[in-house]
Amino acid sequence: MERRQFITSGIGAGIATGAAITFGGIDNLLAGNAALPYDLIAVRGGEPDVMFDRGIEALGGMSKFVKPGQKVVIKPNIGWDRVPERGANTHPLLVKRIVEHCLKAGAKEVFVFDHTCHEWTKCYKNSGIEAAVVAAGGKMVPGDSERYYKQVEIAGSSKLKEMKIHELLLNCDVFLNVPILKNHSSSKLSISMKNMMGCVWDRGFWHKNDLHQCIADFLQYKKPDLNIVDAYYVMKQNGPMGVSLDDVVTMKSLILSKDIVAADAAATKFFGKEPADINHIQLASAAGLGEMDLSKLNINRINL
DSSP: OBHHHHHHHTOOOOSTTOOOOOOOGGGGSOOOOTTSOOSEEEEESSOHHHHHHHHHHHTTOGGGTOOTTOEEEEEEOOOSSOOGGGSSSOOHHHHHHHHHHHHHTTOSEEEEOOOOSSOHHHHHHHTSHHHHHHHHTOEEOOOOSGGGEEEEEOTTOSSOOEEEEEHHHHHOSEEEEEOEEEEETTTEEESHHHHGGGGBSOHHHHHHSOHHHHHHHHHHHOOOSEEEEEEEEEEOSSTTTOSSGGGEEEEEEEEEESOHHHHHHHHHGGGTOOGGGSHHHHHHHHTTSSOOOGGGSOEEEEEO
16 A cells, blocks of 8 residues: 555554554655755655665765774664565665665675564565675674673663673674664554664563663663664554554655664654654653754755
8 A cells, every 4th residue: 555545545543542643754854954964864755775875875975874894783673574565674675775885885794683573584584684685795693592692781771771782783883773664562663762672682671671761771872873764664553563464554765864863753753643752762862862853953855
């Protein structure tokens, strides 16, 4: 179902809160000042690779983030044994293009991983991400064993005082966060901040100890260098894994920002929500970990 069909059909009351999904998206983001560097890029109307080409160009190119000889880690959502059209995982074509840009910028190595929820080899294969990464020249790394994770302490956090984090994040020069935007039964929405749960070993602790606060606390330890929110296929209900294709609407949109809180704040607009409706966004903003007030951001809206 295309975005226009979804809006005009009257469907849209499927999320847990019962609120209608308007999917205003880019139209609800304030235009910025073209004379200044952009805080956030919002792209609409193209294929995932083409939208990323335009978005990263507007930010000054991948060379702004990746320097020759650096090790890059890309963290998509690959948590579920689902094909791309189901909207549970990041679109493989987007991940492929990001790898290509990193290598073109001179990256020595580009690694891609996730601590999956379903069996990891099936997730990597059936999401299409493994084949896409290998074709682009990147390397897939598993996250299924505790031996890949190292204990770290988190200074300044409220609930998440320590955790075991994937060793790739401890040894990389550049960290790119590439979530898919979707409905989530526990956190309302799954976007950039929620995607960080795939970097740690004990996700259960987060769910048992104030999920939203733990999501915000992670940023006290590490924030990505760039957040790229995939909103091509958007799961409007029954997240995070979905039930059928009826859960998904095709929006053909993308958000890019160095500010993880800003990226998530903008993405809430695609669900007709406000940033303050999502507790972990509000908590992270209050802690000074990013900006959720979109009126303070210089936003470039690109319609293809």
